[in-house]
Amino acid sequence: MAKDYDSEEQAEARSKRICIAVIAISILIGGGVFFMDMKKTAKETKIVSELEKSPAGQIITSFKEVGKSAKKIEDFDTLKKNLAEAEKLKAQKKAEKDAEAEKPEYYEATFVRAKDGDTYVIKAENSDEDITVRLIGVDTPESVAPSSYSKENTEEGKEVSDIVKSKLHEGDTVFLEFDASTEDKYGRMLAYVYLEDGTMMQDWLLENGYARTATYPPNVKYADHFTEIQHKAAENSVGLWNGFFEEEGE
Numbered sequence: 001m002a003k004d005y006d007s008e009e010q011a012e013a014r015s016k017r018i019c020i021a022v023i024a025i026s027i028l029i030g031g032g033v034f035f036m037d038m039k040k041t042a043k044e045t046k047i048v049s050e051l052e053k054s055p056a057g058q059i060i061t062s063f064k065e066v067g068k069s070a071k072k073i074e075d076f077d078t079l080k081k082n083l084a085e086a087e088k089l090k091a092q093k094k095a096e097k098d099a100e101a102e103k104p105e106y107y108e109a110t111f112v113r114a115k116d117g118d119t120y121v122i123k124a125e126n127s128d129e130d131i132t133v134r135l136i137g138v139d140t141p142e143s144v145a146p147s148s149y150s151k152e153n154t155e156e157g158k159e160v161s162d163i164v165k166s167k168l169h170e171g172d173t174v175f176l177e178f179d180a181s182t183e184d185k186y187g188r189m190l191a192y193v194y195l196e197d198g199t200m201m202q203d204w205l206l207e208n209g210y211a212r213t214a215t216y217p218p219n220v221k222y223a224d225h226f227t228e229i230q231h232k233a234a235e236n237s238v239g240l241w242n243g244f245f246e247e248e249g250e
Contacts, residue, residue: 106175117160134188139214160210180218209239
């Protein structure tokens with residue numbers, strides 16, 4: 001018996017119907033799943049909402065808030081630490097700047113001779129002119145004072161003058177540092193005098209008991225420093241502190 005075969009048109013129509021049916025079923029299944037998820041989400045949201053309102057939920061919420069606060073505190077502590085570091089760095093830079101501004105200037109000169117223990121003749125760099133320099137802040141016993149001067153010449157003054165002359169020689173390089181006032185009423189240059197090895201003559205004279213302090217404002221840059229050196233020399237009866245000098249207050 002011969003089989004009946006569908007025509008091409010019939011077969012194509014059947015395929016389309018099948019496809020439409022499959023799509024419809026997929027939509028129904030997908031919609032159902034989506035609907036179930038929506039219901040589940042809504043249910044979970046309701047449960048979470050109810051949980052948050054419960055005593056246990058309030059405790060959990062409190063712990064969350066504490067955690068947030070702790071994080072904020074940690075952030076604040078970090079901020080404070082960073083600000084402190086910035087302030088420290090700023091202070092350090094300011095200190096360096098101030099130290100640089102206070103760094104003394106030195107002027108090179110050539111030593112010519114010593115008039116006495118605290119007054120010298122020098123030549124400024126690139127100059128042939130003799131300049132008399134009086135040491136700031138110290139005073140040695142007199143050895144060449146005129147008769148009209150208020151202080152008398154002494155043997156001790158001559159001894160100190162000779163000691164200075166044996167330490168400083170003509171042609172030696174010295175360096176001058178100035179203070180607020182650079183000249184006294186006698187027209188002498190006022191300065192702190194340094195040797196090439198960095199020794200300040202004022203320090204050396206005080207340490208060895210060859211001079212005592214003599215402070216005349218406004219030149220007071222090293223006044224406290226000089227006083228400390230003098231006190232130590234006096235305590236140990238160094239040099240002329242063996243009876244010639246007497247420390248104030250004694």
